[in-house]
Amino acid sequence: LTLSELRGEKQTVFPEREMAGMRLVGVAVVGCGYWGPNLIRNFCDCSSTCVKAVFDQDTAAMVRIGRAYPTVRLAKRFAEILEDPEIEAVAVATPVCTHVALTEAALKAGKHVLVEKPMADNVAGGGRLVSLAKERSLVLMVDHVYMYNAAVQRIKTIVDSGSLGSIYYIDSVRINLGIFQDDVNVVWDLAPHDLSIVDYLLGHPPRTVSATGTSHTVSNQEDVAYLSLDFGEGLIATFHVNWLSPVKVRQMIIGGSKKSLVYNDLSPSEPIKVYDRGIEFDSSPESRHNALISYRMGDIWSPQVPRDEPLQNVVRSFAACIREGGDPLSNGAVGLRVVRILEAAQHSIKAQGSRITL
Numbered sequence: 001l002t003l004s005e006l007r008g009e010k011q012t013v014f015p016e017r018e019m020a021g022m023r024l025v026g027v028a029v030v031g032c033g034y035w036g037p038n039l040i041r042n043f044c045d046c047s048s049t050c051v052k053a054v055f056d057q058d059t060a061a062m063v064r065i066g067r068a069y070p071t072v073r074l075a076k077r078f079a080e081i082l083e084d085p086e087i088e089a090v091a092v093a094t095p096v097c098t099h100v101a102l103t104e105a106a107l108k109a110g111k112h113v114l115v116e117k118p119m120a121d122n123v124a125g126g127g128r129l130v131s132l133a134k135e136r137s138l139v140l141m142v143d144h145v146y147m148y149n150a151a152v153q154r155i156k157t158i159v160d161s162g163s164l165g166s167i168y169y170i171d172s173v174r175i176n177l178g179i180f181q182d183d184v185n186v187v188w189d190l191a192p193h194d195l196s197i198v199d200y201l202l203g204h205p206p207r208t209v210s211a212t213g214t215s216h217t218v219s220n221q222e223d224v225a226y227l228s229l230d231f232g233e234g235l236i237a238t239f240h241v242n243w244l245s246p247v248k249v250r251q252m253i254i255g256g257s258k259k260s261l262v263y264n265d266l267s268p269s270e271p272i273k274v275y276d277r278g279i280e281f282d283s284s285p286e287s288r289h290n291a292l293i294s295y296r297m298g299d300i301w302s303p304q305v306p307r308d309e310p311l312q313n314v315v316r317s318f319a320a321c322i323r324e325g326g327d328p329l330s331n332g333a334v335g336l337r338v339v340r341i342l343e344a345a346q347h348s349i350k351a352q353g354s355r356i357t358l
C-alpha cells in the first residue's frame, strides 16, 4: 500500500458526541514511533477529543497508523497540520532533540501543545516555549504521565497530609534492559519520570545537583547514571537510571521522620506501602552524651489505588484545560524545572560529578 492509497478522507466527527453539546478538540499527533500510537489511541478513546490528522517523517510509521485508524488523515507535511484550522492542538511525540522546534512552530501557528517528556533538550529552548505559550494564551502541557498516575496522586495526598512527618530522603531506582535512544542518554530518557514525581510531591526545586554516569557503547551516551539532589533542610534525593540492568526495577522510597513509604510501580495490586517503621531519639538532657536511639517496628499499610490508564488522564486533562482555560498540572513551568535539573546533571557528569547550584 502506498501512502497516498492509505490517505483517507478527513475523520468523520462522531455525531453523538457533538450532539451532547460539546465541541470536540481537534488534535494532530506528530511522531508515530513507539509512544505516539499510545497518544493516538488515548485521544481516540477520549470523549472530548478527535484525532484529525497524524504526521511522521517515516512513511512506514504512517502506513502502520493508516492501517489501525483508516479514517485518520495522514498529513504529508508538518505544515499541513499547522495550516489546518480544524486542528486546535498538537501532540509532539518525536525524539527529544526535535521537541523545541516542533513545539515552537505549533505554538506560533496558534495551536495548544502537549509535548512529550522531557519538554526540551536545553533550558533556553524550554524557556522560549513557556514564554511563547504565555504570550499567546495557549495551553502548553508536558506529558509527565506519572503525575497523572493514580498511585502517585495517592502518594501526594499522603505526603501532604503530613503522616510521613518531615521528608528526610527519597531513593529512586528506574532500571531495566532499556531501549537505547540515538539523541539522548539514560538521564534525559528515564529521569524525567522520577524528577517530575519528586517535583510534584515536594513542590520546590533542589538547591544543587550532582551526577555521575558512564557510557558503554560507541554512541558515548551514558547508559548508567546516578543523580543526587540536595533540597536543603536535610532532604536529599538520589536517582539511579540504567539501561543495562538485567532486572526491571521501578521503585521509590520516601523516608520520613514519622513513617516511610515505598512505591513499587511494578506491583499492580499493592503499588504503595506505608511503613510505620523508623528510629526514635531520646532527646532528654541526661542522654545528650549518650545518644539513645530506639527502633519502631509498627504496621505496614497498603492503600487501595484505582487502576485507570494515566495517559487517558493526561489527554482528558489537556482537553479540559483547552476548553475551560485551565493550567495543566504538568504545565510548561514544571517541564522547564525538570529540564533545568537534567541540564545541570549533564554538566555535572561532564565535570566528574561536580556539584551544580541551580
Ligand SMILES: NC(=O)c1ccc[n+]([C@@H]2O[C@H](COP(=O)([O-])OP(=O)(O)OC[C@H]3O[C@@H](n4cnc5c(N)ncnc54)[C@H](O)[C@@H]3O)[C@@H](O)[C@H]2O)c1
Binding pocket: 030, 031, 032, 033, 034, 035, 036, 055, 056, 057, 058, 061, 078, 093, 094, 095, 096, 098, 116, 117, 118, 143, 144, 145, 189
Ligand atoms: N511519557 C512516556 O511515558 C513516554 C514513553 C516513551 C517515550 N516517550 C517520549 O516520546 C518521545 C518519542 O519517543 P519514542 O520512544 O516514541 O521514539 P521513536 O523513535 O520510537 O519515535 C519517534 C518518531 O518520531 C518520528 N520523527 C522524528 N523526527 C520527526 C520530525 N521532525 N517530524 C515528524 N516525525 C518525526 C520518527 O520517524 C519516529 O517514528 C520522546 O520524547 C520520549 O521521551 C514518553
